[in-house]
Amino acid sequence: MIYLCEDVSGGHVNPAISLMFFLDTQISFIRMICYIFVQFCGGFAAAGLLWGIGNFEGLPDFAPPTFENFPFIKVIVFMVAGSWMLILVTLAAIDTRRGHADCFLQPFAIGMSVHVALLFMGPYVVTGLNPVVICWYIVCGVWTHHLWAFGLLPFLGTATAVAVYNGILRPYKA
DSSP states (O other): OHHHHHHHHSSOOSHHHHHHHHHTTSSOHHHHHHHHHHHHHHHHHHHHHHHHHOOOTTSOOOOOOOTTTSOHHHHHHHHHHHHHHHHHHHHHHHOGGGSOOOOTHHHHHHHHHHHHHHHHHTTTOTTTTOGGGHHHHHHTTOOOTTHHHHHHHHHHHHHHHHHHIIIIIOOOOO
């Protein structure tokens, strides 16, 4: 999806990535808000379409995990660490000061970082690293008082990862 949408929106399919571009001063605040609004609209439209055409009566409970299932600290650690992996790899892949030109390997590297993060955190964080995924639970009426964490923690991870990349890891040309 990143590669497919790159010419249209710069590959913005995740609100955390839009926040990253804003904090890295690559897009304006207004553009970030527009991207995030459209991403959530798309999430609600896709969830509504899937819910409308699907047959979910036979499925087991598909509610997001609750903090009674595992400690809240694990949710924080996995969501923030997964967001860090996504954001740091994304910033490193698109940073022209690292000396690489645009190519198909950049979205591949970003996608693989998401894949690796989800392999490790999947059992604990079924919502993934994209806050838009909570649209599915809202459309299905499976709102829990824990859903806020899965929607907000990727933004916390993004903000801290951008600060670390810009403060410590960003390469500087002499």
